[in-house]
Amino acid sequence: MTEEEQKYELIKKVEKCYEIICKKWMGIIIHTLMTEPKRFSEIHVAIPDLSKRMLNERMKELEDCGLVLRHVITDRPVRTEYSLTRKGNELGSSLRMVERWAEKWM
Template structure:
């Protein structure tokens, strides 16, 4: 049984989640990183059509949100990789279900 307050909190949380994950490219970046750590160029190729500046901006946002971690290997050569944090990995079941729902319901029309 929920109260009005619980409904408000749930609604606000869901709105924040869709606001963040619905931002162009964020879902695709996260989906790419589910396969494992990637470098910047690998991410740019995997997320076709994204510019370097937008990719850098989105990676910074995802890092600030605690979903992605940037790791620098000083080399030589210097290498930067991006990977999911435990909080980012926790999104996998939800994104799998969303993907399944989209395949079942959005592409049949």
């Protein structure tokens, strides 16, 4: 692969990353899951302006991207927890730099 082809491939990957994290609510959902696994209702409480329908849609997208893992706990009552995958944690760590920037400049 030529250097130009490598640059183009990198640009495509960066563009795909921005398509994911720039969707409304994606970054804040990732931020919310950085500390520990959470149930759907806990995520919803943490982001009150986010509708349940949109949260459900975004969680499915994050799962499809391999950033979030959905874990069904079969104890009574049955519940579902969401956690970041290794890939999601690495992205979350990168987004912490944006958080620091926002705290300083916004």
